Amino acid sequence: MNAVLTQVRDNRSNKIEPVDPMTPAPCRVMRRRRENHDTFTLEIAHENGLVGFEFQPGQFNMLYVHGVGEVPISISGDFRKSDRIIHTTRDVGTVTRGLARLRAGDTLGIRGPFGVGWPMRSAEGRNVVIVAGGIGLAPLRPVIYQILAARSHFGQVALLYGARTPEDLLFRREFNAWRRKGIVVHETVDRADGSWRGHVGVVTAMIQKVEFELVGAIGMICGPEVMIRFTVNGLRGRNMAGNDIYVSMERNMKCAVGFCGHCQYGPEFICRDGPVFPYDRIERLFAIREL
Amino acid sequence: MRSMVQKLAEHPFMTEFVDEQLELIARGAGEVEFEEGAFLFREHEDADRFYLIVEGSVALKIHVPQTGPVPIQTLSAGQALGWSWMMPPYKWHFDARAFSPVKAIVLDGEYLRRLFQDNSEIGYRFLRRITMVLAERLQATRLQLLDVYQVAT
Ligand SMILES: Cc1cc2nc3c(=O)[nH]c(=O)nc-3n(C[C@H](O)[C@H](O)[C@H](O)COP(=O)(O)OP(=O)(O)OC[C@H]3O[C@@H](n4cnc5c(N)ncnc54)[C@H](O)[C@@H]3O)c2cc1C
Numbered sequence: 001m002n003a004v005l006t007q008v009r010d011n012r013s014n015k016i017e018p019v020d021p022m023t024p025a026p027c028r029v030m031r032r033r034r035e036n037h038d039t040f041t042l043e044i045a046h047e048n049g050l051v052g053f054e055f056q057p058g059q060f061n062m063l064y065v066h067g068v069g070e071v072p073i074s075i076s077g078d079f080r081k082s083d084r085i086i087h088t089t090r091d092v093g094t095v096t097r098g099l100a101r102l103r104a105g106d107t108l109g110i111r112g113p114f115g116v117g118w119p120m121r122s123a124e125g126r127n128v129v130i131v132a133g134g135i136g137l138a139p140l141r142p143v144i145y146q147i148l149a150a151r152s153h154f155g156q157v158a159l160l161y162g163a164r165t166p167e168d169l170l171f172r173r174e175f176n177a178w179r180r181k182g183i184v185v186h187e188t189v190d191r192a193d194g195s196w197r198g199h200v201g202v203v204t205a206m207i208q209k210v211e212f213e214l215v216g217a218i219g220m221i222c223g224p225e226v227m228i229r230f231t232v233n234g235l236r237g238r239n240m241a242g243n244d245i246y247v248s249m250e251r252n253m254k255c256a257v258g259f260c261g262h263c264q265y266g267p268e269f270i271c272r273d274g275p276v277f278p279y280d281r282i283e284r285l286f287a288i289r290e291l
Numbered sequence: 292m293r294s295m296v297q298k299l300a301e302h303p304f305m306t307e308f309v310d311e312q313l314e315l316i317a318r319g320a321g322e323v324e325f326e327e328g329a330f331l332f333r334e335h336e337d338a339d340r341f342y343l344i345v346e347g348s349v350a351l352k353i354h355v356p357q358t359g360p361v362p363i364q365t366l367s368a369g370q371a372l373g374w375s376w377m378m379p380p381y382k383w384h385f386d387a388r389a390f391s392p393v394k395a396i397v398l399d400g401e402y403l404r405r406l407f408q409d410n411s412e413i414g415y416r417f418l419r420r421i422t423m424v425l426a427e428r429l430q431a432t433r434l435q436l437l438d439v440y441q442v443a444t
Contacts, residue, residue: 038442092442134440164440190435192362197390199365200350202434205427209367224439230430 024064024109029102030084036167039135040100041076041088044110053085057142058117058248058276063087064109065098072271073099074139074250075113079146085110088138088170115275118143119246123218127155129210131231133162133203133223137170139248139275140222148181156212158184162203162227165189166196184210203227207234214238219245220276229286232279242280249275249282295320298396302343304371304420312413319402325389331372338375338383339400344368347393352386360386364428371424376400 031043046053055075064070077086091100102108120143128147132140140159147154159178163169166189175185186206188199199206203223219235221228228247235245249270258264258272268274268282295317299305305313323342325331331342331349342349348367352360363385366372372395375383381400407414 090442164438168440188365190438190440194352194359194361196362199348200362201364202431204434205431208369226434226437226439230434 021111021114024062024070024111027085027108027110029104029106029108031104032102035088035170038092039088039090039168039170041086042099042102043077043084043086044108045084047107053082053113055079055085055113055142056117057120057146058139059113059115060139060275061085061087061110061112062114063089063095063099064111065095065102066108068098069095070109071095071099072114072250074248074275076138076141077145079142080149088135088141090135114271116273118220118248118276119218119278120146123147123220124153125155127212127214127217128157129207129214129217129219129235130157130159131161131203131207131219131221131223131235132159133227134164134168135170136222136224136227136248137161139250140220141171143220144178144183147183148178151182155217156184157182158186158210158212160203160206160210161185161187162206162223163187163189164191166192166198202230204230204234207231207238210238214240217244220247221245222248222250225286242283243278245279246276247279247282249277249285295322295396298322298345299343302345302396303369304343304424307416307420308413312410312416315406315410315413316398316403319399319406321397323395323397325393325395327389327391329389329393331387331389331393331395332383333386334383336383338373338381340373341376341398341400341403342372342387343396343398344370344372345394345396348390349387349393350390352388353384354386364431365390371421374421374425377404377421 026047027044028047029042030045033041035041060072060074062070063073073087073089075085076088089096089099091097130140130143144159147157161169169187169189179185186209188201188203188206189196190202192200214235217240219240221231232245258269263270296310296313299313299317299320334354344366346368348365349372350362351364351366352362355361372387375381407417
């Protein structure tokens with residue numbers, strides 16, 4: 001399914017307008033929040049009176065920094081707050097650094113949302129285990145918001161979240177609220193100093209802390225690829241089926257709509273058919289070093 | 292009251308043992324509780340015990356000069372702790388400190404070593420379980436060493 005948003009509502013005329021998926025819509029940063037030393041969250045609104053950013057958890061936008069370039073960034077916000085779109089980005093290179101420099105009031109271009117997101121429908125009525133590493137929690141936060149908005153539609157839910165150090169753990173200020181609303185949250189870091197009161201160890205070690213049944217559950221994983229591989233092994237060790245385990249493939253891409261072939265592998269375009277795939281379907285991709 | 296054999300049987304580490312074997316193991320077992328902050332053992336001390344954590348969490352820490360104790364791993368209910376009692380020089384390599392109130396089954400290391408020599412079936416099963424735990428921890432350590440969250444350069 002091609003999930004490209006091809007129309008948007010114009011606030012002034014209240015008309016549905018077509019949008020060219022290759023042309024960035026002019027947008028403005030309304031708020032910037034520093035998450036940690038290299039990660040920040042932007043709240044962005046349409047310019048030109050356009051409203052409405054409808055998206056599915058796991059979808060991404062192409063963010064265009066004027067004069068610098070364009071990068072795919074997942075949507076990290078709440079689907080119910082559709083007047084602003086929220087992106088959490090880690091500054092790793094040229095374009096993400098350009099994004100990092102933006103402040104409230106600055107403009108940028110956005111096209112999207114693109115891609116096939118997390119399997120929210122098939123997760124309904126089932127236990128859910130969400131495993132995130134580092135910045136990988138950003139594309140999964142909308143999943144958590146959606147579950148919280150309809151908590152009774154899902155079975156037991158656990159979030160296992162690992163990061164390099166305590167300071168790298170994103171969205172910690174929200175964890176207690178998530179716990180109160182019935183999500184088990186286990187956080188861990190790879191390394192810490194003596195002042196850290198939390199868990200130390202890799203995120204895969206958290207799988208054994210999940211006390212509910214994982215056979216028949218849905219798994220959703222996002223993080224560095226090595227972490228994904230180890231996590232899939234861990235979940236299979238709990239007898240989860242490969243096609244119940246979904247992973248987000250956040251490899252490089254260019255056009256985002258399945259034209260250019262930059263992110264194509266065999267029949268799959270990561271941008272159009274993913275970024276979220278059942279692990280069974282893309283297991284062979286993990287053996288390929290560069291795409 | 293549940294017997295030690297039952298308590299051992301309920302711990303995930305002991306799932307592969309039959310009752311007669313658990314009875315022999317239980318003869319070297321006791322129960323212990325630690326308050327938050329208490330040490331289960333300390334680096335360089337004699338390693339003469341093996342713990343099966345029943346409740347709570349334990350932080351393993353190593354002392355680094357100038358930095359102080361650095362946490363390297365947290366172990367929780369359902370996990371096993373400590374294998375330095377199995378091989379010379381029988382000294383702990385880390386501090387193990389209760390991170391919350393901890394309940395554990397403690398097994399006497401010397402008793403276990405003798406038991407393994409007399410009953411190679413128990414010894415084999417025990418070492419098989421320990422090897423599985425060690426393999427998991429080795430994998431985890433490798434993953435930690437890979438530092439996967441660093442930005443690729
Ligand atoms: C579908 C999708 C969703 C994404 N969502 C997010 C998100 O929510 N937040 C976020 O911070 N990032 C996200 N990314 C990754 C982000 O797109 C890249 O970090 C960005 O493209 C890097 O561009 P740059 O110009 O800043 O860095 P460059 O100068 O191009 O590269 C800098 C370094 O980053 C590495 N790099 C570049 N792209 C990637 C990548 N895709 N994965 C891993 N390493 C990479 C390069 O190898 C290089 O070492 C997503 C990627 C995809 C494909």
